[in-house]
Amino acid sequence: ILNVEQSPQSLHVQEGDSTNFTCSFPSSNFYALHWYRWETAKSPEALFVMTLNGDEKKKGRISATLNTKEGYSYLYIKGSQPEDSATYLCAFNNNNDMRFGAGTRLTVKP
């Protein structure tokens, strides 16, 4: 079974703080790395999919980077807002299937 690890498990920040969290995954048989945003009582929503080593993606105040050689991805949120409060899931795609981490639960306090 492939292990996808996310850290930290949870994070509390003040509005306006910038923050980042980590996803680590096996570096062999890499196909793609996905980030999802999951708000309470809603469906997980796709944020980014990255396939190439060194990929960087950005969506508003949220960005992500990918290092396939060492097996990690960072998600950054600049100037956190209360509406950013959610669980952020990463998922690793190899040649066969997709494996999810346990998520990082972000709470942004006004």
Next chain:
Amino acid sequence: DGGITQSPKYLFRKEGQNVTLSCEQNLNHDAMYWYRQDPGQGLRLIYYSQIVNDFQKGDIAEGYSVSREKKESFPLTVTSAQKNPTAFYLCASSLRQRYGYTFGSGTRLTVV
């Protein structure tokens, strides 16, 4: 609007009863998946299907069964053989295997 619908949102069942969770998509996706989430854990794959009339076991298939008679539908039955059925169940679909997922909103099953 295309999407994936799970029903019901909350489900209560007595121990020993089978229960079926519904998952329907109108996205014309080939692949569909069932995951289970327990507190503090990642999503764990129960079953997946890449094409109609075909499905494969995931990591925790024991005590569950599925069918894929139509492209749009992938129901999950939680049988009485499942030892710890109380959990949050999430259905997803993708255009093909290894593409990004579209998720349903989940069903929380409580067995009493």
